[in-house]
Amino acid sequence: PVAVRREDYAAPAWWIDTVDLTFDLDPAKTRVLNRMRMRRNMDVPAQPLRLDGGELNLARVLVDGQGASFRMEGDQLVIDTLPDNFELELFTTCCPSKNTKLMGLFVSEDTFFTQCEAEGFRRITYFLDRPDVMASYQVTLRANKSLYPVLLSNGNLVDHGDLPEGRHFAKWVDPFKKPSYLFALVAGKLVAREQRIKARNGKEHLLQVYVRAGDLDKTEHAMNSLIHSVAWDEARFGLPLDLDRFMIVATSDFNAGAMENKGLNIFNTKYVLANQATATDADYSNIESVVGHEYFHNWSGDRVTCRDWFQLSLKEGLTVFRDQEFSQDLCADASARAVKRIEDVRVLRTAQFPEDAGPMAHPVRPDSYIEISNFYTVTIYEKGAEVVRMMQTLVGRKGFEKGITLYFERHDGDAVTCDDFAQAIADANPESELAALLPQFKRWYSQAGTPRVTARGRYDAAARTYTLDFSQSCPPTPGQAVKEPFVIPISLGLLAQDGRELPLHLQGDEDASTAQSHTMVLTQAHESITFNNIDSQPVPSILRGFSAPVVLDFDYTDGELLILLANDPDPFNRWEAGQRLAMRRALAAITGPAADAAGLDEAYINAMRGVLRDPKLDSAFKELVLTLPSETYISEQLDVVDPQRVHAVHEAMRAQLATALFSDWEWAYEQNQDTGAYSPDPLSSGRRALSGLALDNLCLAARASGDTVWPGKTLQRFKDAGNMTDRFNALYALVSSSHPLAQQALARFHALFKDEALVIDKWFSLQAGAPDRGGDVLPLVKQLMKHPDFSLKNPNRARSVIFSYCSANPGAFHRADAAGYVWWSDRVIELDPINPQVAARLARALDRWSKLAEPYRSAAREAIARVAARPDLSKDTQEVVSRALA
Numbered sequence: 001p002v003a004v005r006r007e008d009y010a011a012p013a014w015w016i017d018t019v020d021l022t023f024d025l026d027p028a029k030t031r032v033l034n035r036m037r038m039r040r041n042m043d044v045p046a047q048p049l050r051l052d053g054g055e056l057n058l059a060r061v062l063v064d065g066q067g068a069s070f071r072m073e074g075d076q077l078v079i080d081t082l083p084d085n086f087e088l089e090l091f092t093t094c095c096p097s098k099n100t101k102l103m104g105l106f107v108s109e110d111t112f113f114t115q116c117e118a119e120g121f122r123r124i125t126y127f128l129d130r131p132d133v134m135a136s137y138q139v140t141l142r143a144n145k146s147l148y149p150v151l152l153s154n155g156n157l158v159d160h161g162d163l164p165e166g167r168h169f170a171k172w173v174d175p176f177k178k179p180s181y182l183f184a185l186v187a188g189k190l191v192a193r194e195q196r197i198k199a200r201n202g203k204e205h206l207l208q209v210y211v212r213a214g215d216l217d218k219t220e221h222a223m224n225s226l227i228h229s230v231a232w233d234e235a236r237f238g239l240p241l242d243l244d245r246f247m248i249v250a251t252s253d254f255n256a257g258a259m260e261n262k263g264l265n266i267f268n269t270k271y272v273l274a275n276q277a278t279a280t281d282a283d284y285s286n287i288e289s290v291v292g293h294e295y296f297h298n299w300s301g302d303r304v305t306c307r308d309w310f311q312l313s314l315k316e317g318l319t320v321f322r323d324q325e326f327s328q329d330l331c332a333d334a335s336a337r338a339v340k341r342i343e344d345v346r347v348l349r350t351a352q353f354p355e356d357a358g359p360m361a362h363p364v365r366p367d368s369y370i371e372i373s374n375f376y377t378v379t380i381y382e383k384g385a386e387v388v389r390m391m392q393t394l395v396g397r398k399g400f401e402k403g404i405t406l407y408f409e410r411h412d413g414d415a416v417t418c419d420d421f422a423q424a425i426a427d428a429n430p431e432s433e434l435a436a437l438l439p440q441f442k443r444w445y446s447q448a449g450t451p452r453v454t455a456r457g458r459y460d461a462a463a464r465t466y467t468l469d470f471s472q473s474c475p476p477t478p479g480q481a482v483k484e485p486f487v488i489p490i491s492l493g494l495l496a497q498d499g500r501e502l503p504l505h506l507q508g509d510e511d512a513s514t515a516q517s518h519t520m521v522l523t524q525a526h527e528s529i530t531f532n533n534i535d536s537q538p539v540p541s542i543l544r545g546f547s548a549p550v551v552l553d554f555d556y557t558d559g560e561l562l563i564l565l566a567n568d569p570d571p572f573n574r575w576e577a578g579q580r581l582a583m584r585r586a587l588a589a590i591t592g593p594a595a596d597a598a599g600l601d602e603a604y605i606n607a608m609r610g611v612l613r614d615p616k617l618d619s620a621f622k623e624l625v626l627t628l629p630s631e632t633y634i635s636e637q638l639d640v641v642d643p644q645r646v647h648a649v650h651e652a653m654r655a656q657l658a659t660a661l662f663s664d665w666e667w668a669y670e671q672n673q674d675t676g677a678y679s680p681d682p683l684s685s686g687r688r689a690l691s692g693l694a695l696d697n698l699c700l701a702a703r704a705s706g707d708t709v710w711p712g713k714t715l716q717r718f719k720d721a722g723n724m725t726d727r728f729n730a731l732y733a734l735v736s737s738s739h740p741l742a743q744q745a746l747a748r749f750h751a752l753f754k755d756e757a758l759v760i761d762k763w764f765s766l767q768a769g770a771p772d773r774g775g776d777v778l779p780l781v782k783q784l785m786k787h788p789d790f791s792l793k794n795p796n797r798a799r800s801v802i803f804s805y806c807s808a809n810p811g812a813f814h815r816a817d818a819a820g821y822v823w824w825s826d827r828v829i830e831l832d833p834i835n836p837q838v839a840a841r842l843a844r845a846l847d848r849w850s851k852l853a854e855p856y857r858s859a860a861r862e863a864i865a866r867v868a869a870r871p872d873l874s875k876d877t878q879e880v881v882s883r884a885l886a
């Protein structure tokens with residue numbers, strides 16, 4: 001397979017102005033008539049017309065109504081001789097029922113759906129399938145009326161009616177031009193929750209959430225999230241809903257989370273369906289984010305789209321940033337906002353930092369790809385969002401809103417680049433540091449790798465000054481040996497030894513106000529900042545709010561971290577201090593004598609008790625502080641990883657915290673009981689999160705002490721719970737402590753929810769992700785794959801078993817006998833012909849193989865090589881494994 005390179009971008013040789021599609025929908029053979037008005041792009045040298053295709057049967061090609069001569073080059077249809085303007089008519093057929101890749105037109109539970117991003121439209125008809133070709137679409141859908149009563153496509157319904165032989169039709173016109181990746185159709189037996197809303201300008205809109213008949217009682221939260229999203233984008237950025245009708249449709253077979261097709265978003269059921277009996281608080285919060293995310297794409301993605309797929313973060317980084325801001329703005333208070341920020345940073349550090357340090361590392365704007373589907377990554381999404389966030393930090397919130405306004409004024413209706421975005425934000429804020437530093441700032445788009453910022457403090461008692469010396473560096477990544485310094489905004493403050501926050505008097509900037517927080521903007525490899533009027537050695541609080549996506553290295557003493565943990569007014573750094581205390585202990589135990597795995601001392605335990613019992617802190621925040629860093633995150637701090645050692649230490653620390661704080665956990669559990677009706681708001685979900693963590697710890701402690709009271713209470717809680725969060729937390733506590741009662745609870749859980757696919761996913765995932773006790777998880781996982789409810793073809797189900805084991809259960813997956821790796825390679829090979837996108841994602845489970853200690857390292861490499869040696873691998877999987885071995 002050949003790589004596509006960013007520097008090879010050339011404008012298309014032809015434009016498509018209008019597309020008129022007629023579908024005769026049939027699962028085995030769908031007929032697609034495509035009539036396009038096309039014209040030559042006079043700005044580029046004349047070239048033949050090359051249309052992309054994939055797994056299509058071509059029956060007819062007419063140019064201006066006449067048979068035309070064409071040839072096939074691989075999957076492309078090529079026409080050499082053409083007038084400057086013409087109508088092209090193509091007639092093709094495809095087979096949706098056999099489409100297990102779930103790209104293009106496919107069938108899920110007797111309903112037709114499409115997924116066209118990034119390159120799925122070419123599997124529906126031959127097309128210039130690239131985002132800079134934007135056309136006006138009209139779409140006629142024809143199908144059997146009783147089997148497919150609902151017929152949907154983008155835009156407005158302009159006509160519909162009956163046809164002979166029990167068939168009917170619907171005609172849709174999209175008032176906006178769009179690239180092909182935003183095309184969508186849905187046809188099947190669906191019902192909708194509907195809501196009419198009135199925008200600020202008085203315009204009425206119809207919102208619809210379409211699901212299967214039994215699921216209507218699980219759509220209220222998605223609808224409310226959509227209503228909030230519409231209101232938020234208008235209030236925060238002045239961006240209104242531009243369509244009469246906005247539809248969300250849920251499908252249970254979907255490769256990704258959801259898709260922002262213009263006016264017709266298609267969602268994985270996981271991000272739509274929720275009621276208190278079936279969905280956890282985390283599900284509710286994910287639904288809110290994803291509904292927001294896809295809705296916000298209507299502007300950042302649909303109205304202004306990407307010139308080419310290298311610019312993917314233009315829409316994804318920006319839209320993740322927007323959904324993060326949306327979720328934060330919905331929070332009632334600063335503590336809930338901080339909790340959301342900590343959760344987002346945790347995702348970045350446990351998933352994106354490893355990616356940025358591994359074989360798939362790529363810049364936020366990549367330079368080349370073999371398969372674009374492989375670049376829907378945490379780097380493009382989450383790191384891309386951090387880059388946008390830093391821009392907001394550098395121009396201020398109001399300045400950023402001005403920048404967004406200018407961006408949409410300048411580029412509405414266009415396909416543009418990341419440069420265009422950064423330029424608009426800077427141009428709207430000509431006096432800002434972003435404008436002054438723009439070329440250097442844009443290194444965030446071009447350089448991969450996580451920068452490391454090292455800070456050292458110097459207190460001069462005689463001069464009463466405190467100086468922080470910063471240096472920055474960035475490790476090499478594939479294809480980028482040497483990095484130039486980044487622009488790094490570092491928000492910081494100083495605390496006195498008694499925990500008071502100190503006013504900041506910047507040396508050399510005597511007029512600066514005596515603020516308590518300051519954002520320093522690093523631009524050099526080494527630079528310093530000095531504060532005056534400091535009476536004694538302070539404790540610096542650096543990188544407040546995680547103001548840049550970097551690793552911060554500062555040689556804190558335990559005492560300093562305890563001061564920050566107890567007093568930092570910045571909740572992010574308060575949490576971070578606790579994480580540093582735990583991490584330091586984990587690393588010491590991992591690298592210490594093998595017989596001694598327990599790493600927690602009285603100082604740490606007492607500090608955790610202090611947080612747990614602090615009446616001024618919210619439960620959600622306490623839950624975050626009392627959760628140890630994950631095994632994945634701990635492993636990233638090590639040069640050589642023995643995953644079994646990491647697992648043993650992590651388990652020992654968990655057990656220690658459970659036992660040492662036993663009565664505190666009992667107290668916390670009792671204190672955080674639900675009262676009143678279920679509501680997924682941050683305050684009550686925080687209480688459930690902390691009571692869940694308490695239960696987990698109480699069962700763990702019982703495992704060590706032989707106590708039977710708490711496991712019994714936990715089973716009772718499992719049975720009596722009034723909502724899925726409490727029920728699942730109780731089940732989790734029994735499973736994660738490997739208590740014998742877990743089997744009974746698991747069986748009951750399955751029986752209760754056998755008809756709820758999303759709950760059964762949880763049931764599989766919990767077992768495949770359970771802590772390993774003597775190698776028992778792999779045999780269990782093999783059993784689960786034989787369960788009648790298991791299906792490899794359904795991505796959610798495949799992920800619930802295979803990914804939960806290979807990607808989310810390091811202690812069980814990394815076996816000294818290599819059986820986990822062999823099993824992984826078999827699954828990648830088995831999935832690849834069915835669904836290459838899912839297979840390629842699974843192939844990334846061993847991204848970090850070169851960091852492993854022996855015997856894991858050689859065994860992992862061998863398993864990857866085994867996959868790479870297969871003939872006929874998809875280019876998706878091929879790209880991943882060949883990069884891993886490079």
Ligand code: DPP
Nearest residue numbers: 117256258259260294
């Ligand atoms: N564009 C989609 C999203 O991130 C992914 N297929 O919303």
Ligand code: ZN
Nearest residue numbers: 293297316319
């Ligand atoms: Zn997106």
